[in-house]
Amino acid sequence: MTGPFSVNPSAGAKAEALFRSDLGDYLIDVAQRNVLMLDVLRRRGDNYLEHVAMIAPHVLGFSFEPVMSGRNLPRPVNYWLVRIIPPEGVVTNEASRPFIVVDPRAGHGPGIGGMKPDSEIGAALAAGHPCYFIGFLPDPVPGQTIEDVGCAEAAFIEAVIKRHPDYPGKPCVIGNCQAGWAVLGLAAARPDLMGPIMAAGAPLAYWNGKDGLNPMRYSGGMLGGSWLASLTGDLGAGIFDGAYLVQNFEKLNPANTWWSKLYDVWSQVDTEAERFLSFEKWWGGHVLLNREEIEFIVEELFVGNKLTKGEVKLSSGKTIDLREVTSPIVVFCSWGDNITPPQQALGWVTDLYASDLALIAAEQTIVYCIHPQAGHLGVFVSSSVARKEHTELTENMDLIDILPPGLWEAVITPREPGQDYADLAAGKHVLRFEPRKLDDIRALGLNTAEDDRRFATVAKLSEINADLYKTWLRPWVKAVANAPSAELSRRLNPLRSQFEAFSHNNSFLRGVPALAEQVRRNRRPAAAGNPFLAWQQMASQNIAASLDLFRDIRDSATELLFKQVYGWPALQQALGVSDETARPVPADRERGVAELEAGLAGLRQRVSDIDANIAVLRAFMFVLAAGKSLDERIFAALRRLQKKHQSLEGTTLWQFKAKVREQFFMLRFDREEAVAAIARVLQKQAPPISLEEFHGILTAAGPLEGEALARYERVSRMFPDHAPGREPPAPAAGTPPPTVRAAPPKPAAQRRRPGTGTRRRTAPQK
CATH class of the missing domain: 3.40.50.1820 (Alpha/Beta hydrolase fold, catalytic domain)
Incomplete structure (x- = not known):
């Protein structure tokens, strides 16, 4: 039978062959992934609406x-x-x-x-x-x-x-x-x-x-300084939308923002949906700042860089x-x-x-x-x-x-x-x-002197632009801004609207959940070896590479323009920027050195004023200082010692810290006399631990070598139980350090709760 309504057997066979081919499998897979991805975006939008409706939204995974x-x-x-x-x-x-x-x-x-x-x-x-x-x-x-x-x-x-x-x-x-x-x-x-x-x-x-x-550091200069943050806060009726900060982060990597993040979920929608939804719940939870807060952050820190100079002032x-x-x-x-x-x-x-x-x-x-x-x-x-x-x-x-x-x-x-x-x-x-x-x-x-001059020029120009804006434009902006228009502007922000557009508020998506459920019951993912999946991945890589190229060209052009504008000697001179004023640093960067050196005489007088406990602590530090590193296992061995004797005077963490710092200064500035004092004390007082115990703690991170071994041999001869020509064997792994003899506690009147002073000082004083 022939005619316009007849069925061509060969066409049906071709359709069936296509349906059972790699291309057919891939097309079915793509169609199903599209439906599932649409459902993921819908769930993301609903999560967003639920999240912003909370009084105290958060993404903590703990009770x-x-x-x-x-x-x-x-x-x-x-x-x-x-x-x-x-x-x-x-x-x-x-x-x-x-x-x-x-x-x-x-x-x-x-x-x-x-x-x-x-x-x-x-x-x-x-x-x-x-x-x-x-x-x-x-x-x-x-x-x-x-x-x-x-x-x-x-x-x-x-x-x-x-x-x-x-x-x-x-x-x-x-x-x-x-x-x-x-x-x-x-x-x-x-x-x-x-x-x-x-x-x-x-x-x-x-x-x-x-x-x-690091192109993000040029943003302040390309926007003319901090005035734009003030303008945004004024347009928001005194509120700055944190979504603008998030937009700055997203612009750093357009390939991820515009393509890879969503493609990765779409291409692996069966396994990646939950991870994506969990992260997007936090990423889409934008918060607000007061205008005064964002002005402080931008003017004092991001553009002004005043924190390290000590120019940030409290009320x-x-x-x-x-x-x-x-x-x-x-x-x-x-x-x-x-x-x-x-x-x-x-x-x-x-x-x-x-x-x-x-x-x-x-x-x-x-x-x-x-x-x-x-x-x-x-x-x-x-x-x-x-x-x-x-x-x-x-x-x-x-x-x-x-x-x-x-x-x-x-x-x-x-x-x-x-x-x-x-x-x-x-x-x-x-x-x-x-x-x-x-x-x-x-x-x-770190920055070169030329870089510092450029950023200092930005800071000077930012101050001028901020003053001009606050004096001449702010009154007009505040007169026309109001809370309803600010709220509408925040809601229409692309970072927010993309969530709400794919939510249950969109009537076109109301049938998606049922359709997605039907797709899950009849899911037919393409085989891993399907050649069209390889073509898909190659196409995705090309798109991402193109966006990366756009990013690199944009960032290079921004950096070049920044250097040309703010590196202009005439502009720097007009704003009073020089090598001496460019880098914001504190005035006295050697503060405390003279005080430290002046106290060396008093330090030397106290070198020998120690007991056996401090002598052994000093011996530990003397040997460990030669090893060029401190291993956590050494500290763990010491902590085992402490846990066995909580009543041991001077073994609380705070007291031990003060003693460590004091011995550090003594060894640094008068090492030979400090080591000689160890021998004098251990000749008169029995050490709190044996030489074998001393050796076991020192070797908790491994055997002693080189200078550390030489220092250990020097100190070991000061212990009364030293055996000439033989190094004590290390205790078996897992054996807790042995006990120590506790020194008598100080009278209660001499004890003080740690941390009650305004500043700890263990370095030598005048």
Whole structure:
């Protein structure tokens, strides 16, 4: 039968062949993925609407109990403090050091530091520490300032201290990104408040970076300074939309923003949907700042770079000087972070201190750890980072707290099977601290003098533009801006509207859930070897490469224009910028050195004024100083000793820290006399441990070699049980260090609760 309505058998066969071919399988797979992806976007939109409707939205992955609200303080703010409830099977010790995680308020909502079980909070809980979290609400309290937030955080930390009276020291405070510089500023204003501080991915030297790698630092100059942030705050009726900060982050990587992020989910929609939805819940939770807050951040920090110079002033007139921080500072950053590169995370150290001796004279301990590749968010939220860097740093925070003054690098290496004393190191890695110099920070690639002049020119021009705007334009803008128009503008922001457009509010998507469910029941993914999947991946790579090329051209053009405009000598001269005024640094960068040198006479007089306990401690430090690094296993051996004798005078962490620092100075400035005093004391008093025990602790990280072995042999001859020509054998792995003889306790009148003074001083004084 033939005719216009006849069926061609060969056509049906071709259709069936196509249906059963690789192309047919791929087309069915793509059609199904399109439906499932549309459903993922719908779920994302619904999650967004549910999230923003919450009174206190967050993405914390842990249960918690409220402790304190910043709205009830004399200077109310939108911050709050909660106690993290350990998950089932995790036990914390109320007498151990509390940890406080402060989340960044940089456009997103709170919770990034505890969104996953493997996180900063998870690491602290797993190590047995009580853990607290400082978060915030989406809307600021009218009139609140950055200083008000700092006062609230100080009240929160004081509340945590009161909740743990059995712990004699201070809490460890972790500040992520924006919270990092905020916590350090608070520590400078209140030096007695905190124990060790970890600044993770926190920018502190805002102008630093490397050409061709860190284009974000040019943004202020290309916008003419800080005036645009003021304008945006005025148009928002006194409120700055944090979504604009998020847009700046997204512009850094257009390939990921416009293509890869969504393509990765679409191409693996069966497995990637939940991960994507979890992250987007945080990424889309934009929060607001007061105009006064964003003006402070941009004018004082991002463009002004005034924090390291000590030019940031409080309402009382007091200036914030980071050299007043007495707590050990841990800086965690990454080479893969294009928002806070290592130069910005660490460059402030060379701004504050002109020499290594100045850093030591300030009695400051700074530890840094640089990840090879994690991105900015990976520093806080990556599971692999949390299981390695955050776990190791958290578990060894007590060791960091007693490190002698100076600059140290934390080096983390895998723990090898059968390694000596491996039981003394928790987890799968071993942490050691290697001494560094300020030249090691400079070697990271800090700004040249030409770079500093360019950024100083931006800062000067920004001040002029800000004054012009606030004087002539602000009254007109405030006259036409109002709350309803500001709310409409925020809702129409592309970062918000993209979520709401794909939600149940869109009537065209109401049938998607049922269709997606039908697709899941009849899912037919293409085989892994389907050639069209390879073509799809190649096409995606080409699109991403094209967007990367656009980014590179854009960033190169921006950098070139920035250098040409702000490197113009005539403009620099007109604004009064010179090499002498370009780099904002404190006036006296050798502060404390003269005081330290003047106190050497008194130091030498006290070298011999020690007992057997201090003599052995000094002997430990003398030998370990030759090894060029401190291993966590050595500290673990010492802590086992302490746990057996809590009543031993001078063995609390705080007292031990003070003694370590004092012996550090004695060995540094009068080493030979300090070592000779060890022999004189041990001839008159029996050492608290035997030579074999002394050797076992020293070799907890491995056998002694080279200079360390030579120093040990010199010291070993001072012990009364020394056997000439024989080095004591190390105790078997896992054997706890032996007991020590306790010295008689001091009278109660001589005891003092640690941390009650305004500033610790163990260095020699005049």
